[in-house]
Amino acid sequence: MKNMAENRIEEPGMLTHRDIKSACLFILPLITLIFLFILVPVIGTFINSLFQDVSFLDKKFIFLKNYQQLFSDPGFRQALKFTMLFILVSVPLEIVLGTIFALLMNADVPLRGLLRACVLIPWAIPAAISARTWELIYNYSYGLANFIFTRLGITSEPVNWLGTSIGAFGAVVAADVWKTTPFVAIIVLAGLQSIPEEIINQAKVDRANLLQIFFKVTVPLIKPVIIVALLFRTIDGLRVFDVIYVLTGGGPGGETTSISHYAYKYFLSGDFGYGSAVSVVLFVVAFSLSVIYVKVGRFETGQI
Amino acid sequence: MREDKIKKTIVCIGMVFCLTFCLFPFIYMVAVSLSTRADFLSQQVTFNFTLDNFRAVLTNQSLHFLDYLRNSIVVSLLSAFFCVVVASLSAYAITRLKFPGKMYLLFFALAVSMFPQIGLVGYLFKFMTKLGWINTCQGLLFPYIAWILPLSLWILVSYFSQIPTELDKAALIDGCTYWQSLSKVIIPVAAPGVLSVFLLSFIFAFNEFMFALMLTTDYKARTIPVGIALFQGLHGQTPWGNIMAASVITTLPVVILTLVFQRRIISGLTRGAVKG
Numbered sequence: 001m002k003n004m005a006e007n008r009i010e011e012p013g014m015l016t017h018r019d020i021k022s023a024c025l026f027i028l029p030l031i032t033l034i035f036l037f038i039l040v041p042v043i044g045t046f047i048n049s050l051f052q053d054v055s056f057l058d059k060k061f062i063f064l065k066n067y068q069q070l071f072s073d074p075g076f077r078q079a080l081k082f083t084m085l086f087i088l089v090s091v092p093l094e095i096v097l098g099t100i101f102a103l104l105m106n107a108d109v110p111l112r113g114l115l116r117a118c119v120l121i122p123w124a125i126p127a128a129i130s131a132r133t134w135e136l137i138y139n140y141s142y143g144l145a146n147f148i149f150t151r152l153g154i155t156s157e158p159v160n161w162l163g164t165s166i167g168a169f170g171a172v173v174a175a176d177v178w179k180t181t182p183f184v185a186i187i188v189l190a191g192l193q194s195i196p197e198e199i200i201n202q203a204k205v206d207r208a209n210l211l212q213i214f215f216k217v218t219v220p221l222i223k224p225v226i227i228v229a230l231l232f233r234t235i236d237g238l239r240v241f242d243v244i245y246v247l248t249g250g251g252p253g254g255e256t257t258s259i260s261h262y263a264y265k266y267f268l269s270g271d272f273g274y275g276s277a278v279s280v281v282l283f284v285v286a287f288s289l290s291v292i293y294v295k296v297g298r299f300e301t302g303q304i
Numbered sequence: 305m306r307e308d309k310i311k312k313t314i315v316c317i318g319m320v321f322c323l324t325f326c327l328f329p330f331i332y333m334v335a336v337s338l339s340t341r342a343d344f345l346s347q348q349v350t351f352n353f354t355l356d357n358f359r360a361v362l363t364n365q366s367l368h369f370l371d372y373l374r375n376s377i378v379v380s381l382l383s384a385f386f387c388v389v390v391a392s393l394s395a396y397a398i399t400r401l402k403f404p405g406k407m408y409l410l411f412f413a414l415a416v417s418m419f420p421q422i423g424l425v426g427y428l429f430k431f432m433t434k435l436g437w438i439n440t441c442q443g444l445l446f447p448y449i450a451w452i453l454p455l456s457l458w459i460l461v462s463y464f465s466q467i468p469t470e471l472d473k474a475a476l477i478d479g480c481t482y483w484q485s486l487s488k489v490i491i492p493v494a495a496p497g498v499l500s501v502f503l504l505s506f507i508f509a510f511n512e513f514m515f516a517l518m519l520t521t522d523y524k525a526r527t528i529p530v531g532i533a534l535f536q537g538l539h540g541q542t543p544w545g546n547i548m549a550a551s552v553i554t555t556l557p558v559v560i561l562t563l564v565f566q567r568r569i570i571s572g573l574t575r576g577a578v579k580g
Contacts, residue, residue, distance in 0.1 A: 016402070019401050019402050019403060020401075020402075020403045020404075022397075022401065022482055023397040023401040023402075023403035024403070026393045026394060026396055026397035026401070026482070027393070027394045027397050027398075027409065029390045029393060029394075030390050030391065030393070030394040030413075030453055030457065033390065033446065033449055033450040033453060034413070034416055034450050034453060034454070036446070036450070037428070037446050037447045037449075037450035037451070038416055038419065038424060038450050038451065039416075040427075040431070041423075041424035041425075041426075041427040041428045041431060042419060042423055042424050042427075044424075044427030044430070044431070045423055045424060045426055045427045048426065048427060097325075100318065100322075101322050103318075104315060104318045104319060104322055107315050109315060109319060113566055113567070114563075115319065115322070115323070116566050116570065117562050117563045117566035118322075118323055118326050118327060119322065119326050120562045120566060120569060120570070121326055121327065121330060121559055121562055122326055122329075122330075124507055124511075124558050124559070124561070124562045124569075125330070125511075125555045125558055125559070126510060126511040126513070126528070126529040126532075126554070126555075126558075127511060127513060127529070128511075128513045128529035128530065128532060128533040129528075129529055129532050129533075129551045129554060129555060130329060131533070132532055132533060132535075132547055132551060133329045133330075133332065133333045133548070133551060134329065136332075136336065136342065136544055136547075136548070137329060137332060141343065141346065142342065142343035142344075142345050142346045142349075143345070144328075144332050144345065147345040178325070178326075178329065181325075182326070183573070186570055186573050186574060187573075187574065189570070189574075190574040209307065210307060210310070210311060235418050238420065239420035239421060239422065241421070241422065241513070241514055242513040242514070242529075245513075245517075245533065246533045259422075260420060260421075260422040260514075263422045263426070264422060264425075264514075264518075267425070267426045267429065267518070272426050272427075272430070275426050276426050276427070278422075279420070279422045279423045279426060280423065282420050282422060282423060283419065283420055283423035286418060286419070286420045286423075287415070287418070287419070289418075290414070290415055290418035291415070293418065294411055294414055294415065
């Protein structure tokens with residue numbers, strides 16, 4: 001090993017065999033783990049999606065039949081529609097709220113550290129556990145939501161949150177927005193902190209008011225960060241599962257079943273072929289989005 | 305100066321809104337866990353303080369709450385530890401050694417971190433069944449490490465690349481091996497970053513749901529999020545008091561961790577998502 005070090009210093013900037021050899025050794029554990037427990041399962045899912053693979057039946061190669069079936073499957077279409085609608089409603093809400101929270105977290109207020117920690121809490125708590133609390137909040141006869149709504153006179157009757165399709169949709173969106181807004185806030189905060197103070201001061205000297213500063217100076221400067229957050233949240237929203245599994249179980253009548261949850265139901269009933277086909281569709285969509293994300297978010301920062 | 309006043313008022317209102325928004329479900333959770341009845345918001349019912357819910361979850365063996373908690377803590381701590389070790393090795397190679405294709409490795413890791421979990425969990429279930437690892441802690445541990453590694457790698461690369469190379473070059477000249485320059489120079493210097501990665505990996509493993517749902521069947525390996533999600537009680541009616549008490553016991557350590565290490569967590573998350 002000692003020779004290796006000398007070698008490296010004698011020939012700076014050269015690719016040496018020993019360097020490559022030890023680099024391989026250093027990255028081997030990472031590659032092995034990701035290969036075995038992520039890549040192999042993903043490839044396996046792709047292959048499984050070409051089979052009729054139901055528990056206790058013989059496995060049969062049917063090529064694209066599962067995918068053909070997908071196109072005419074109303075359940076899948078419903079799941080697709082719900083997932084898209086879910087993203088369209090929850091992601092913009094998260095971005096707006098997250099930006100507001102980030103502005104507050106960046107403001108010069110007493111106990112700023114405590115405020116930041118409190119904002120982090122919804123993100124840090126396991127989604128399945130907070131979803132269980134939301135389930136109780138949405139309880140028809142004694143939940144917090146109906147208590148507030150009837151006391152404040154927003155609705156005269158209690159709302160059937162989890163039993164109606166609109167109620168369940170709103171319930172899922174609210175729980176998800178609560179859970180993920182902190183993440184957006186943290187990302188946007190990073191963007192805000194990178195704005196040089198002189199620019200804001202200059203705008204003040206030029207007698208711009210608060211709104212003008214925000215929309216004409218701050219927003220353009222944090223736009224890249226917001227795009228990153230937007231893409232990240234969209235990819236994350238595509239695979240939404242925990243909240244739905246706990247809160248609505250996909251109900252009422254499959255109205256809030258996301259694509260992940262739809263595939264999961266097939267896995268649960270032992271139909272691995274069809275479940276895999278559903279997962280592959282989601283995978284392809286998420287993967288194409290993440291390629292965009294990589295292009296937008298990182299290629300500019302050629303740090304290493 | 306009028307503008308300053310307006311700004312102050314807006315910030316004050318915003319703070320109240322923000323804190324209420326973030327904390328009210330958590331406060332409600334605590335309130336229900338300390339109440340004799342979960343329906344204390346109904347008009348005829350009053351709030352009566354009790355610790356029975358906590359006593360029940362902590363002492364009633366048949367609820368298996370402590371088993372779930374133990375599984376979660378063991379798996380999450382081990383995942384976080386191995387993530388830090390494996391990711392440090394790779395981050396060292398990427399930032400300090402010369403080898404072709406390191407950018408590809410990084411972007412490959414980034415792409416992997418965006419895979420939807422449902423795209424692997426079906427096959428993973430079959431794979432683990434073949435290995436006989438269903439419902440074991442190692443059956444969760446390995447997928448967890450692999451799942452969290454890409455993010456850990458990104459964050460660590462970001463921290464490591466900020467350490468001046470002269471530091472470890474000096475160590476190499478003094479006769480250190482690569483391994484020694486990583487463990488004796490880089491890791492101590494990047495300790496805050498390593499701590500961030502450890503905390504984030506722990507939180508991710510602790511919060512993970514889908515793998516645990518598919519790959520465990522009972523209290524021998526089931527983790528606490530799944531345990532609480534599937535908690536139905538023994539007598540039909542949903543035992544909200546017990547569920548909320550269990551939730552409080554589980555989230556309290558996470559909340560304290562967040563309060564104490566807020567700065568480290570935010571710094572890690574930011575590097576993972578934006579700066580790269």
